[in-house]
Every structure is written in structure tokens, then in C-alpha cells.
Amino acid sequence: MSALPPGSMIGILGGGQLGRMLAIAAARLGYHCHIFCPEADPPAAEVAAKHTRADYSDAAAMAAFARSCAVVTYEFENIPYEPVQAIAGLVPVRPGIEALRITQDRLFEKDFCTSRGIATAPYRAVANPADLCAAATALGLPLILKTRRMGYDGKGQFKIVSTEDTAPAFAALKSDALIAEGFIGFRRELSVVLARGLDGSIASWEPVENIHRNHILWRTHAPAVIDESLAVQVEQLATSLVEGLDYVGVLAVELFDCGTAILVNELAPRVHNSGHWTLDAAITSQFEQHIRAICGLPLGSPERLCDAVMENLIGDEVKTWPALLTEPNAKLHLYGKAEARPGRKMGHVTRLYPTGKSPQP
Ligand code: AMP
Numbered sequence: 001m002s003a004l005p006p007g008s009m010i011g012i013l014g015g016g017q018l019g020r021m022l023a024i025a026a027a028r029l030g031y032h033c034h035i036f037c038p039e040a041d042p043p044a045a046e047v048a049a050k051h052t053r054a055d056y057s058d059a060a061a062m063a064a065f066a067r068s069c070a071v072v073t074y075e076f077e078n079i080p081y082e083p084v085q086a087i088a089g090l091v092p093v094r095p096g097i098e099a100l101r102i103t104q105d106r107l108f109e110k111d112f113c114t115s116r117g118i119a120t121a122p123y124r125a126v127a128n129p130a131d132l133c134a135a136a137t138a139l140g141l142p143l144i145l146k147t148r149r150m151g152y153d154g155k156g157q158f159k160i161v162s163t164e165d166t167a168p169a170f171a172a173l174k175s176d177a178l179i180a181e182g183f184i185g186f187r188r189e190l191s192v193v194l195a196r197g198l199d200g201s202i203a204s205w206e207p208v209e210n211i212h213r214n215h216i217l218w219r220t221h222a223p224a225v226i227d228e229s230l231a232v233q234v235e236q237l238a239t240s241l242v243e244g245l246d247y248v249g250v251l252a253v254e255l256f257d258c259g260t261a262i263l264v265n266e267l268a269p270r271v272h273n274s275g276h277w278t279l280d281a282a283i284t285s286q287f288e289q290h291i292r293a294i295c296g297l298p299l300g301s302p303e304r305l306c307d308a309v310m311e312n313l314i315g316d317e318v319k320t321w322p323a324l325l326t327e328p329n330a331k332l333h334l335y336g337k338a339e340a341r342p343g344r345k346m347g348h349v350t351r352l353y354p355t356g357k358s359p360q361p
Contacts, residue, residue, distance in 0.1 A: 002296060003295060003296040003297050004031070004070050004071060004295040004296060004297075006029060006030025006031060007030060007031070007032070008031055008032070008070040008071070008295070009031070009033070009034055009049070009069045009070055010022075010026050010031050010032070010033050010034070010069060010071055010072075010073065010291065010294070010295070011033075011036060011065055011066065011069030011071065011073070011091070012033055012034070012035050012036070012044060012072075012073055012074070012075055013036050013037070013056070013074040013075065013079050014035075014036075014037055014044070014076045014079065015037035015039055015042025015043065015044040015045055015051070015075075016042065016043055016044065016075060016076065016335075017043050017044075017335040017337075017345060018044075018075040018076065018270060018271050019033075019042070019043070019075040020044040020046070020047055020335060020336070021276075021287045021333075022044070022073070022075060022271065022287050022290060022291065023035070023044050023048040024047050024287070025285060025287035025290075025291050026291045027047070028288070029291055029295075029297075031291065031295065032048075032049040032050070033049055033050070034048065034050040034051070034052065034065060034069055035048045035050070035051045035052070036051075036052045036054070036056075036061075036065045037051075038053065038054065038055050038056070039053070041338075043337055044075070046336050050068070052064070052065050056080050056083045057083060059083065062087050063087065063090060065087070066087035066090040066091040067091070069091050070091070070092075071091065071092050071093075071294050071295060072087060072091050072092070072093045072094075073093070073094055073095070073249060073290070073294050074093075074095075074269075074270065075270055075271070077100060077104045077268065077269050077270065078104060078149070078150050078152070081097070081100060081101055081104065084097055084100060085097050094198075094249050094293070094294040095245070095247050095248055095249040095251070095269050095270075096245075096246065096248065099245045099247050099269050100269060102245065102267075103267045103268070103269040104149055104269075105148050105149055106146055106147075106148045106149070106151070106179045106266070107177075107179050108148075109266070110123050110179070112241075112244065112245075113241070113264050113267075115244075116237075116241060116244050117240075118240065118241065118264055119261060119262070119263050119264065120263055120264050120265070121181040121182050121184050121256070121263055122138075122181070122182040123139075123179050123181045123182070124138060124139065124179070124180045125148075125178075125179060126145065126178040126179060126180045127176045128176060129166050131180075132145065132166055132169070132170075132178075132180060133163065133166070135180035136160065136180075139180060139181075139182040140182065141162065141183075142159055142161045142183040143159075143160050143180050143182055144157055144158070144159055144160070144181045144183055145158045145160050145169050145173065145178055145179075145180050145181075146158075146173075146178065146179050147173055147175045147177065147178060148175075148177045148178060148179050149177065153216045153343070154214070154215020154216070155215075156173060156175075157215075158172055158173055159183070160180070184256050184258065184263060185258070186256035186258050186263075187257050187258060187259050188209055188224075188257050188361070189209070189210045189211075189212065189254065189255065189256060189257070190207050190208065190209055190210065190224050190226070190234070190254075190255040190256075190257050190262075191207065191208055191220075191252055191253060191254045191272065191274040191275075192204060192205070192206075192207045192234050192235065192252070192253050192255065193205050193208075193250060193251070193253075193271075193272055193275035193278070194235075194238050194239070194242060194251060194253075194302075195249065195250045195251070195286070195289040195290065195292075195293050195302075196243075196248060196249070196251070197292070197293045197296075197297075197298065197299045198248050198293065198294075199296075199298075200243075202239055202242060202243075202299075203299040203300070203301070203302045204238060204239070204302060205222075205275065205282060205302045205304070206222065206224070206231070206302075206304055207223065207224045207226060207230075207231060207235075208220050208221060208222045208224050208274055208277070209221045209225070209361055210274050211361055214343070216312070216314060216345075217273045217274060217312055218311065218312055218314075219309060219310065219311050219312075219361070220273070220277055220308075220309070220310040221309050221358065221360070221361050222278075222281060222304065222307065222309070223304060223307070225360065226257070230257070230262065233262060234253075234262065237262070238251070241253060241264075241267065248294060249269070249290050249293045250270065250271050250275070250286050250289055250290040251267060251269055251270075252267070252268040252270070252271075252272030253266075253267055254266040254267070270290075271287055271290050272286070273312065273345070274310075276310050276348050277308040277350050278302075279331070279333065279350065280331040280352060281304055281305050281307070281308035281350065281352055282301075282303065282304050282305060283300060283302070283303045283305065284299070284300030284301055284302060288300060289302070304355075306352050306353060306355055307352070307354065307355055307356065307357060307358035308350050308353070308358065309350070309353070310348055310349070310350045311348060311351070312347075312348050313334075313345070313346050313347040313348055313349060314342075314343060314344065314345055315341060315342045315343060315344055315346065316342075317346070318334065318346035319340070321334065324349050327351070329351050329352045329353065330349050330350070330352075331350045331351075331352065332347065333348050333349070333350075334347035335347050
């Protein structure tokens with residue numbers, strides 16, 4: 001196994017803020033980045049050496065992109081699978097395409113967790129109203145009906161409280177590739193972000209607690225205040241997942257803490273919003289770690305240097321930037337997006353506190 005030398009070109013599929021922060025981390029290590037995405041002026045292209053603007057289905061553009069890179073990664077899981085599979089014969093794709101195939105489909109993802117002996121919300125595949133009826137009988141009501149693919153930030157979901165919700169749910173979700181999940185009365189939401197290197201080494205940041213508003217992550221508290229035994233359990237299940245996927249890169253595992261049990265909600269095969277705090281409060285950030293992993297470098301230390309509370313700046317909240325810059329313990333990150341649409345992640349701020357002194361959720 002040989003490490004890619006500085007000066008190599010890293011390809012990133014997707015041009016959003018995650019790609020942007022990956023490209024900045026790559027540049028610090030002396031690498032160049034080539035962004036591939038269909039959008040004009042994406043946040044990542046502004047800080048990268050090259051940008052190809054084309055659809056993922058444009059096979060010739062994808063092949064040319066792949067040939068220009070020493071390794072290709074992706075910053076979101078909702079890229080179509082087949083075009084990525086096609087370039088995997090031309091260039092190493094990390095994380096691998098099997099991890100992408102599994103994590104871009106909620107049903108495959110839950111089946112995979114189950115195969116590793118890891119608990120999730122109870123679930124059933126649903127293709128039509130009869131399946132939903134059977135799922136309601138098996139799982140009870142309420143339940144959440146979700147599209148298997150392409151959902152994010154609560155999109156592609158419908159809460160089913162009674163059988164009368166069936167028709168509106170199918171009308172809203174417009175899909176026959178669905179999954180019904182039992183509704184979990186969790187105590188809180190946690191996540192763990194970890195990395196696996198090309199040599200199989202694993203480095204995990206401590207679990208964090210996440211607070212959502214309108215289905216969008218609002219705040220991440222690092223670290224989560226949890227029992228040592230729960231922390232160990234979380235680390236063990238995350239390790240089992242990255243090993244089972246033969247994973248290379250950063251993976252995020254979203255969890256429901258139910259008090260008596262811990263359930264996996266979702267996997268993200270990439271750097272994750274709940275890992276942004278690592279930019280300012282850990283020895284190695286998730287972005288640097290992902291670049292290290294996919295380039296075959298040794299992983300850096302995930303040690304936390306202080307407590308941190310990360311807050312997303314969504315839509316017009318970004319306009320508070322002048323006040324945020326006057327806070328002595330706040331680190332501001334803006335994504336360079338021109339238009340502050342409602343629900344759009346425009347930036348984030350991480351407030352740093354001495355260890356053990358951060359405000360609790
Ligand atoms: P997801 O897109 O699957 O991460 O869901 C978005 C949010 O909806 C989660 O962060 C939870 O707050 C909530 N949620 C998702 N699935 C369930 C479930 N099975 N039971 C209760 N709440 C859920």
C-alpha cells in the first residue's frame with residue numbers, strides 16, 4: 001500500500017460545503033482537488049484547482065474526470081450509483097462503491113446493520129398500500145414512512161398516525177421504493193464519526209449529541225455527556241460497521257439513545273455535519289482525516305482539545321455574522337453561498353469552552 005504523494009489530484013463528486021471543507025483540508029496537505037458536479041459556481045469549486053460541470057450521467061465527462069485524478073471520493077451519498085461504479089474501474093474510489101450502494105438505500109443499510117447484529121428501528125419494505133397496512137399491523141402505529149433513497153434533512157418522510165394517512169402519504173412521497181419504520185420515542189439523538197484508513201486502522205472521535213430544528217441539524221454538543229459503558233458500546237458498533245463495509249474514509253453513524261437501548265438511525269458515508277466541531281476542537285478534523293484515509297496516509301489523532309458546541313447558520317441566520325465575529329470563543333465558517341434561502345445551510349459557528357464547562361443541551 002503506497003500513500004499518494006502531495007501534489008496528487010483528488011477527485012470529489014459533489015460541490016457543496018462538505019466538498020469545500022475537504023478541498024481546504026486537502027490543500028493544507030499539498031494536494032489538489034478536482035470537483036465534479038452539475039451546478040454552476042458550487043461552494044467547493046471556489047477553493048479547488050479544477051471544476052468539471054456536468055451531469056453524473058455524462059459518461060464521457062465522468063471518465064475524463066476519473067482519468068485526471070489519483071483517487072476519487074464523494075461528499076454526498078445521493079449520487080447515482082452506476083456512474084460511480086463505471087469509473088471505479090479507472091481510478092480508486094474511496095469509500096468503495098459497495099459502501100455507497102448500501103448507504104444510499106435505507107433498506108439495504110438497515111439490512112446491513114441487522115446482519116452485523118446491530119439494532120435499528122424495526123422496519124419493513126413497503127411498495128404499496130397493502131404493504132403499509134401489513135407494516136402497521138407488524139410494527140404498530142405511529143410509524144414513519146420514508147423513501148429508501150434520496151432523503152435528507154427530513155425530506156421524503158411521512159408520519160403515519162392512522163390508516164387514513166395512507167393515501168396522502170403515497171401521494172406525497174411519489175415512490176414505490178419505501179421503508180416503514182416503527183416510531184422511536186428516543187431520549188436524545190447522538191452520532192459518532194470515525195475513520196478507517198487504507199491499512200485498516202480506525203480512529204473515532206467521541207460521540208456527540210445532536211439537536212434538530214425542523215428536521216435540520218441545529219446544534220452539536222461535543223462531547224455528548226454519556227456513561228462510559230454507552231460510549232464503549234457506540235464505539236464497538238461503529239467499528240463493526242466500518243469493518244463490515246471494508247470502509248476507507250470518514251463514516252458518520254446517527255443514533256437514537258433510548259435509555260435502555262441504542263439504535264442506529266442512519267449511516268452517512270462521508271464527512272458529516274455533526275463532525276464540523278472537529279475543525280476547531282480536535283487535533284485532527286474530520287476533513288483532514290478523510291483526506292488522510294483516502295490518500296493512504298496514517299490517520300491523525302481524533303483527540304478532543306476542549307468542549308465545543310457547533311451551531312448551523314441556516315438561511316437568514318447567516319446575517320448574524322458580524323455579531324458572531326465579536327464573540328471571543330466563536331469560530332465562524334461561511335460557505336460562500338450567494339443566496340440565503342430558507343432551510344439552506346449557509347455556514348456554521350463553533351463555540352469553544354474549557355473541558356467540562358460547555359452548556360448542556
Ligand atoms: P433521517 O432522515 O432518517 O435521519 O430522519 C430525520 C429525523 O427524523 C431524525 O433525526 C429523527 O429526529 C426523526 N426520525 C427519523 N426516523 C425516526 C423514527 N423511526 N422514529 C422517530 N423519529 C425518527
